[in-house]
Amino acid sequence: MKEIFNRNPFDFTTCPDIEEMDAEKQFFADCKLQFENISKLVNEFFPQKSYGIDKSQVILEPGFLCETLGLQGRLDLLMQDYTRFIELKSGKAKEFPPPLSHRENHYVQMMLYFAVLHYNMGVDVHKVTGLPHVFQIPRCSIPSRPYWSLVKTAVEVRNRIVLCDYDVQRHNDVAFTRGFLANLKAATLNEKGLTGRFWETYLQPDIDKFEQRLKNLSSLESDYFHRLYNFITKEQFVSKTGSGSDYDANRGIFTLWNASLQEKIRCWRNSA
Numbered sequence: 369m370k371e372i373f374n375r376n377p378f379d380f381t382t383c384p385d386i387e388e389m390d391a392e393k394q395f396f397a398d399c400k401l402q403f404e405n406i407s408k409l410v411n412e413f414f415p416q417k418s419y420g421i422d423k424s425q426v427i428l429e430p431g432f433l434c435e436t437l438g439l440q441g442r443l444d445l446l447m448q449d450y451t452r453f454i455e456l457k458s459g460k461a462k463e464f465p466p467p468l469s470h471r472e473n474h475y476v477q478m479m480l481y482f483a484v485l486h487y488n489m490g491v492d493v494h495k496v497t498g499l500p501h502v503f504q505i506p507r508c509s510i511p512s513r514p515y516w517s518l519v520k521t522a523v524e525v526r527n528r529i530v531l532c533d534y535d536v537q538r539h540n541d542v543a544f545t546r547g548f549l550a551n552l553k554a555a556t557l558n559e560k561g562l563t564g565r566f567w568e569t570y571l572q573p574d575i576d577k578f579e580q581r582l583k584n585l586s587s588l589e590s591d592y593f594h595r596l597y598n599f600i601t602k603e604q605f606v607s608k609t610g611s612g613s614d615y616d617a618n619r620g621i622f623t624l625w626n627a628s629l630q631e632k633i634r635c636w637r638n639s640a
Contacts, residue, residue: 406456421452436487437523438530439480450491453481479518483572536598537605545594553579578626 373380386392414421431442445454457474483490536545554575558567585593610626627635 369399371614382405405453419452421447421454425449432484432488434484434488437483439484439523441477441481441484443481450485450489450496453485468479469572476518476522479515480522483519527578533601533605537602540598540602542591542594542598545598549582549597550579581616 374390380386381631386395391456406626410423413419414423425448427448428443429442430446431440433440443453444456447453455474455478482496485496532548538549552575554572557575558572562571582590610623
């Protein structure tokens with residue numbers, strides 16, 4: 369904890385969640401619990417046959433860019449032969465899919481990692497075991513197998529999000545952006561018809577708050593906000609694709625992305 373504090377002193381000293389002494393003590397107690405859970409996972413579970421993980425043959429936090437699917441991600445742990453990987457999660461497990469397993473969003477993330485390994489490394493996903501490990505329930509680490517319908521659904525959602533950004537920057541029009549953002553409300557976003565405590569307590573309030581704050585803007589504030597939103601969306605799009613403008617072309621993200629493999633290798637060697 370001293371080492372982490374030395375690295376991030378302002379994050380700790382300005383965090384409102386641990387201003388009170390009791391909250392601070394609970395925070396450090398939770399950190400200790402998570403550390404012990406990870407230690408138990410590595411020292412007791414890894415050697416088990418169901419895990420089959422050799423600590424000397426692992427890669428910690430490998431990052432991936434998947435051009436085929438347009439995804440990027442970073443695993444917590446990956447075996448060097450790509451046969452096992454682990455993604456650590458906090459919270460509690462639930463029944464998805466039965467029997468005891470993991471939350472749907474965690475499960476979908478695991479499936480996307482399977483897909484990235486398949487398209488990036490040519491890995492046969494049927495020979496890979498993903499272990500989405502839940503911190504607070506060490507025994508609940510059930511091998512996951514790819515469920516491709518979930519991958520397709522996740523990629524479709526991602527594509528719809530990208531399309532929204534693309535439409536905003538393409539129209540570059542305040543009236544279009546105002547109509548687009550005005551449509552971001554609970555009635556249109558809740559496509560699954562969610563009900564119950566999770567939707568009513570954690571999801572809907574923030575959506576309603578965003579809608580209400582947009583409505584409360586004055587005419588001048590509204591014009592400023594929507595024009596700024598247009599500008600930022602356009603700027604991000606151009607920086608990543610280079611489309612529509614040559615301004616600052618030599619420093620955009622797209623320059624490296626569009627470079628040939630030989631150019632990337634040469635740049636890496638020159639920087640090493």
